[in-house]
Amino acid sequence: xxxxxxxxxxxxxxxxxxxVLNRPTARNALNLELRQALSDAFIQLQQNPAVRAIVITxxxxxxxxGADIKxxxxxxxxxxxxxxxxxxxxSITDCSKPIIAAVNGYALGGGCELAMHADIIIASKSxxxxxxxxxxxxxxxxxxxxxxxxxxxKYKAMLLLLSGxxxxxxxxxxxxxxxxxxxxxxxxxxxxxxAKTIAAYAPIAVQQIKExxxxxxxxxxxxxxALERKAFQILFDTQDQKEGINAFFEKRPxxxxxx
Ligand code: CAA
Numbered sequence: 426x427x428x429x430x431x432x433x434x435x436x437x438x439x440x441x442x443x444x445v446l447n448r449p450t451a452r453n454a455l456n457l458e459l460r461q462a463l464s465d466a467f468i469q470l471q472q473n474p475a476v477r478a479i480v481i482t483x484x485x486x487x488x489x490x491g492a493d494i495k496x497x498x499x500x501x502x503x504x505x506x507x508x509x510x511x512x513x514x515x516s517i518t519d520c521s522k523p524i525i526a527a528v529n530g531y532a533l534g535g536g537c538e539l540a541m542h543a544d545i546i547i548a549s550k551s552x553x554x555x556x557x558x559x560x561x562x563x564x565x566x567x568x569x570x571x572x573x574x575x576x577x578x579k580y581k582a583m584l585l586l587l588s589g590x591x592x593x594x595x596x597x598x599x600x601x602x603x604x605x606x607x608x609x610x611x612x613x614x615x616x617x618x619x620a621k622t623i624a625a626y627a628p629i630a631v632q633q634i635k636e637x638x639x640x641x642x643x644x645x646x647x648x649x650x651a652l653e654r655k656a657f658q659i660l661f662d663t664q665d666q667k668e669g670i671n672a673f674f675e676k677r678p679x680x681x682x683x684x
Contacts, residue, residue, distance in 0.1 A: 432462040434469075440477035440624035441617060442470050445484055452490035453483040455535045457508065459493075463539075464513040467520050474683065477624035477631070479520070480616045481543065482527035483536070485609075488552070491534025494561065514567050517542045521632045523623050527616035528552045529609065533591070538567040541576065544635060545604045545619065548594035549612040554602060555591035575642065577601045627665030627681040633657075 433445040444466055446453040455463075470476045483489050517524070517539075526532075526543035533555050540546050540554070548554075556569045564570065565586065574582040577600045585592065597603040607615045623631060633656040641649030660666045664684045672679035 431459050432466060434466050436470075436473070436476060437617075439621045440475060441620040442473075442476045442479045443613075443617065444479065444481045446482070446489055447484065449484070449486065451493060452487045452531065453536065454490050454493040454495075455539065456493035456496055457510075460510060460513040464516040467516040471516075471520050471522065476522060477628050477683075478523045478525065478620035480525045480527055480613070480620045481539070482613050482616065483529065485529050485613070487530035488526070488528040488532040489536030489539055490531050491536050491557070492566075497561075497563070510567070514538075514542065521635060522628075523620070523631055523635055525616045525620050527613045528554075528594075528603075529612050531555075531591070534558050534565065534569070535567050538565060538569045538572065541568060541572040541602075545616075546602065547605050547607060547612055547616045547619070548597060548603045549609045550594055550606055551609055552594040552597075552603075552606075552612075553591040554585075554594070554597045555589065556585050557589040557591070559587060560589040573602070625681070627660075627663065627669060627679075628683045629663050629665060630660055630669075633660060 431446070431448050433447055434442065436442045444463070446459065448454060448456070448459060470479055523545070524543040525545045525547060526540040528540055528546060528548040529552060531553050532540045533553075534557055537554050537556055556565050556573065558564050558569070570582075570586060573585065581600045584590075594603055594606045598606050605615070637649075637653050637656045641652055644652065665681045668681060669679045
């Protein structure tokens with residue numbers, strides 16, 4: 426990594442990788458260095474066959490307070506264009522492995538958008554979510570208008586996008602932005618346990634579920650159902666599918682190899 430101190434990466438022997446954003450003095454704001462580090466990390470983890478699930482967190486205090494506002498002070502349109510920040514986000518979007526966001530504290534603006542790049546969001550009771558860019562004379566630029574809309578529907582999304590207000594984890598859960606709400610001290614541990622469970626499943630099946638759910642959500646129903654059917658059929662050519670079925674009948678835990 427370019428600067429391991431702003432993004433800590435640890436790979437555990439249960440197939441789970443843990444990424445911890447570490448810019449506490451700026452509330453984990455996503456400056457260009459941190460975005461680059463995140464992008465590099467996701468490329469690395471995608472290529473590492475030992476990694477089967479990824480947990481991303483900002484630690485115990487804050488998930489991320491959004492883009493680093495200092496980067497916006499004097500930026501012109503051309504400079505913003507030339508930054509091509511979409512490339513950093515794309516490495517996360519392209520990750521075929523399951524991603525779990527463990528959110529403590531604020532997930533705002535680009536921080537909320539980062540959480541929405543995950544497949545599952547675990548939030549602590551005191552977490553807060555929001556897209557406050559409108560208060561800065563701006564708007565979301567990393568998927569907030571699109572992913573939030575798809576996650577929670579037009580009227581709840583527009584309330585957050587246009588008011589810039591922060592909402593509690595419970596509120597976010599009720600609107601469908603959060604998968605589970607847990608006690609403060611349990612957020613990261615719970616996300617790691619969940620990741621461990623998923624990492625022990627057959628990786629091709631897990632990744633096919635992710636791919637079909639992601640692609641299918643933007644497809645007409647019949648096309649999505651066909652995609653699902655084909656992916657389901659493809660799994661019958663994996664050793665892990667046979668192992669899963671045999672283990673069930675032999676009443677033992679399955680040992681998946683990823684083949
Ligand atoms: N960028 C840069 N610095 C930030 C920051 C950010 N997004 N958020 C917080 N900081 C800095 C503050 O400037 C402050 O620095 P100093 O100590 O040097 O003054 C430090 O972090 C602590 O901040 P606060 O004193 O404000 O801490 P707090 O706990 O009282 O409040 C907060 C925390 C609610 C997150 C508040 O800092 C805040 O509202 N931050 C801005 C949130 C925001 O507007 N995010 C959207 C950014 S735009 C965006 O995200 C667009 C995009 O992705 C495309």
